[in-house]
Amino acid sequence: MAAEAENVAKQVEELQVNGAAPVEEEEADTVTPWEVTTTRATGIDYDKLIVRFGCRKLDDETIARFEKVTGHRACPMLRRGMFFAHRDFNAILDRKEQGKPFFLYTGRGASSGSLHLGHLVPFIFTKWLQEVFDVPLIIQMTDDEKFLWKDMKVDDAKKMARENMKDIISVGFDPEKTFIFSNLDYMCAPFYENVVKVWKVVNTNQARAIFGFTPEDCLGKAAFPAVEAAPCFASSFPQIFGKRNDIPCLIPCAIDQDPYFRMTRDVAPRLKAAKPSLIFSTFLPALQGAQTKMNASEPNTCIYLDDTPKQIKNKINKYAFSGGQQTVEEHRAKGGNCDVDISYQFLRFFMEDDEKLLEIREKYTKGEILSGELKAMATEVVQKIVAEMQERRKTVNDETVDVFTKVRPLAYKY
């Protein structure tokens, strides 16, 4: 990128951090860590979001570079634009190319006993990145956040985090290279020191501009963002990285988490720490349509990882919004609309075969495939993913969780 364009982008980013340039438009999508909604059946306008948040589009050139540097073909989610934007992803590719260390960091705020398919998206992608990059991975469970935001007891928040860890471990992470922790269990001096350092360089006005907190919000809401920021700094994990703070991380996450890391990137230089890089996913839409994402608190919007094959089939048949026509005759004549069809969106996220996906798209658009048939295909793909998760889940118990949460060095070459 030309130096000038880099500069402009930097300025936009700084403005965003300082909350000076929120785009006000009547139809603006709402994308915050606590709410994701749009009025469009096609879902969030991600191109507009890139401009608003001041991040970069993950373009073909960058994906090509990723493939060249890693020697791996981009996974479906990457090549199909489910991971669509980034901040400084090239800095991570530089380090990979130069053999310099970095790590992956992602997280989850446990708000239900079982994960749903939407939660799975960043974890499936992160697991793949862990294999491709061969680096340590840090997974933060924000049980403190859930306790602060929800009407929930500490013990329930902790329990939920632990149950969610079992689902996350079932994605297949390498125990030699993965440290999973919950804030309420791991909080320790090196971690707290980074929290305090972030607290010192962000004021209440700025936090309000970034996150929208009000004076009526509890103190914890203002204090918490520093706790989500701290794992970006390697020194929060001395058992893994020693005292080094020059090892950056790459954060694969849904775009709604960006405010936390805009703030973190802004403060990192003042902490003499490496800035985190980010790679952002779109949202897996709710069954009812792409106006919202799957929401664990509304069971009918989600496929849960503990749903039975029958439940999955029923939910997709009953709730998955269809882009097809009212009658078979009309559908055959006019064709369906993949861009709003949730079954098709599920296939986009989870079907491996590009050619088959393209064929489905073409045939559905022409009306050669009926909505029921498309739903059956989506059901099959989702059932397979869930079944595989459930199979691995059977091997995960409290002892497995103890392996991943033990404070220990990871297999890691400097």
Place this chain on the structure above:
Amino acid sequence: MAAEAENVAKQVEELQVNGAAPVEEEEADTVTPWEVTTTRATGIDYDKLIVRFGCRKLDDETIARFEKVTGHRACPMLRRGMFFAHRDFNAILDRKEQGKPFFLYTGRGASSGSLHLGHLVPFIFTKWLQEVFDVPLIIQMTDDEKFLWKDMKVDDAKKMARENMKDIISVGFDPEKTFIFSNLDYMCAPFYENVVKVWKVVNTNQARAIFGFTPEDCLGKAAFPAVEAAPCFASSFPQIFGKRNDIPCLIPCAIDQDPYFRMTRDVAPRLKAAKPSLIFSTFLPALQGAQTKMNASEPNTCIYLDDTPKQIKNKINKYAFSGGQQTVEEHRAKGGNCDVDISYQFLRFFMEDDEKLLEIREKYTKGEILSGELKAMATEVVQKIVAEMQERRKTVNDETVDVFTKVRPLAYKY
């Protein structure tokens, strides 16, 4: 106390916590955790402060009960009103009487390499209380607070806290019954859990009303009060108290720390934890007069614990504000004013012998003792205290600090 009076006092306390009843008056003394000033040469009007803060006067009846329950005569600081106010001190005496457990908690924000005489007051008193009550003592060093409030690096804040610990240990605390920690070193999951619980039940508006924070203040300032509150809850120290949260503490501290504990007392019931009790000291005045307290950042206002006998003599001779008259003749004729005389105030704090102190007061008031003579007496008493501290300080090294800061059970009978 009658139930009605108790109720009224409770209402006053609640109002104070909610920030609804700050007394606005032109000549009001300023007493906050960050500033203590008055326009009066006789110092803060502590009776007015009791009304404003909504605490209780430590009256003769309560002191008599203390003596009866403990079988110890009140120490000079207690019987002379240097510890002048309290919250729920009787609840602690009840527990002592009933043989129920409680603990002592006090603290220090290290802002200089060496303590000064003013810092010593709560610690001398706390040591005496520890002996009389025979209970565990928790001492918190708020190095995080100093880092957040001052232009200071984390490592310097930590180092200062550790140096201050050596001075504090030199007061003579029992290592079997005393746990000293700095927040930046001790922060751990059980402690953090209590911090988060406090964060959840206090909002930004309330923190602003209690502490005066502004939106321009860094996030850490709003987050910190919960960190000073957390040691009030026994479960912050599972190595000592297990998971019990029904063991209350008594906090001996200067009255300027009251806002932290007004807040803590307000939230304790919502955390299903015991409310802390408090016993408040007045301030040791600065050498220049009782309009301010000794301030470590202004060396000439203080006697430091590492001052030499000569430095002590010189500082008192040069700076100690005198209540005497301009000339010897005038002094002999009119007498001196003990209430504004700093040398006399030092004797009040540190001279053991009541009769001798009374005699000095009478003779100085009549002009029979000259200012120079009074300064010499104060010098002798202060030199003795500092010399004793320095003598004990010689036996304290990093290993001694490690003994007190080790996370361990304390000798403690339930």
